[in-house]
Amino acid sequence: MPFAQVFGHRRLVSLLSRSIENDSLPPSLLFAGPAGVGKRLTAIAVAQALNCPKGSRFRVQGSGFAVPGSGFAVPGSGFTVPGSMFDACGTCAACKRISRGVHPDVPIVGPGDSGAIRIDQVREIVDRAAYRPFEGRRRVVIIDGADALVTAAQHALLKTLEEPPPSSVFILVTSRPDTLLATVLSRCPQLRFRPLAADDIAAALVARGYSESDALAVAATADGSLGQALAARADERVEARDVAQRVLAHAAATAEPGRRIDGAKELLIKTGAGGAGDREQLASHLRAMASLLRDVEVLATRADDRALANPDVRPALERLTGAYQGERGVRAFSAIDRALGALERNAGVKVVADWLVLQL
Template sequence: MPFRDVVGHRAVISRIAQAVAGDSLPPSVLLTGPGGVGKRLVAGAIAQALNCGAPRRDASGPAVDACGSCSACRRIAGGAYPDVLVLAPGEGGSITVDQVRVAIEQVGYRPFEGRRRVIVVDDADLLVPAAQNALLKTLEEPPPRSQFVLVTARPDMLLDTVRSRCPRLRLGHLGSDDVAGILLRRPGIDERAARSAAAAAGGSAGRALQLASSGHEGTREAAIGLLRSVSAARDTRARLAGAKDFAAGRGSRRAPAADRRELRERLQMLASLLRDIAAVAAGAAVPLANADLDGALRDLAGAWGGARGPRAFAAVYEALDAVERNVGPKVVADWVACRL
């Protein structure tokens, strides 16, 4: 996908395109940002721009973009170009030192066909420490005509020595309209579902697609149920009873990662509902992500308006951070129910 087709992030993409045009893109870069905002697409666009057979110059400024249709662009997009290698976690959930050694060996050769050998390290935070250490010298002294792009939503998981060798390019959250536009390009997603999922996804197109594709009524019902049970609870035991219904996968045999993913979605929906409830309580004339629940939102506004709303909102985001740190779903659900 060429730079021009990537949704959002225009300022960062413009800087990258100008650096490619001026042959000044650092040979090792760290592409960071929240999950589901297009980091992998930008990495692919860099690989295409560096190897496109018919690059386009921007008439309005010093920038270059791939054509998107030449043989090189098509094969890069399809993962079949000899000078672009993508390292990704294997079955064990990590990127091994052997994978890195293969990449280092390949990047030491001249490009087979294109102008640059590009190594994209996807989910770079999953590089095992030995693999990160093996990569250090190459990042510090990359071979001529090579380009490393490390992609991660968790740069804090990389060694300081790796981060220090890679200038950071940070992508932010997407706007709700941009996310909805991405969803509307997918078959089977209507405008109402797209806008509802986009509003609940916190600026992540990937997360919104999951919500819209799977349907999020169950997620929303769980979030509303927690708000109702906590607002009616008279003691901690009653709050924990509400948390039991809210915790994803409680008592199931699913993988822990699936439980954490579902709890993350429920917490994000909880944040979306609290945002709408705050708007209703304040009488603000703003679009609501859950406008179809107007009656329920008004019922909840009495209990969750005022100063309690911001405190609850902060608790939800602390809980989301705990999920990212792999705290167990039961512990997180119990904690957030007691903090709301």
């Protein structure tokens, strides 16, 4: 996947493209941000741009900008890419092998069955990186899920990050940079990947064959993650949003605790099998509620309707605005965030659902 096919993150992509063209790419980078927003795909695009024999400037839509605080800049670039950028072709043999993860000069390392990246894995890639590329111009080592590096493996990586071989680039990809050693973080300029805009997710889904209406519905409840959007079917996303609407409306209609608890049953639809499946089902409903409340705030502040994540259910949003604008909406959004955190810590789904409806 070349840069042109990375959805969103135009500022980051433009900066990376120009730094490759100017031969000023840092030898080690940290791509940090939420899961499913395109960090790994962007790392692959970097590897393709560095090794594609047909790399050239291609026309693109939009423009790129400098990334403040990223730790590196592109000399003399002006930090803009007006209408074109340096990119890989995406179709040659080298690009295809990099995309499939089978190029000899682009090893992709991730957690094994144990859920960890072991010291022997790191030693192997460090040894390989010491040699010239086998057939490409640059060796690009992608450590996907760098937060899974055991402490000993991080220490084994330090010297290479501090004094990298001249023909090698290391890209660490993580959604949890806080778990890495400070010494590792200090050696890797960090690029922060933000949640994707709903429009970017919808465009990516349409490109994968979704209808426009389904793509918009799924994108609205994907919490900025294309990976999350692709993991669930469109009808499941729509159902989660319908449940969220009913629960919010029910809570707005009554303050009586018993009736509020009855409303929690809606949140537990299709749960009961136990384990992670129940928590993910409830989390899906909660993310849909958060998406609706964000839109309620947009309507309440009379912001541009184009900022709505759920424009197709505007009448329902308008009905909710009377109850959830202002301080109550802030409290409800905060409660949903706390409930999602409790689910991540393996709290019981019924306890979380009952508690939440009493806070709305």
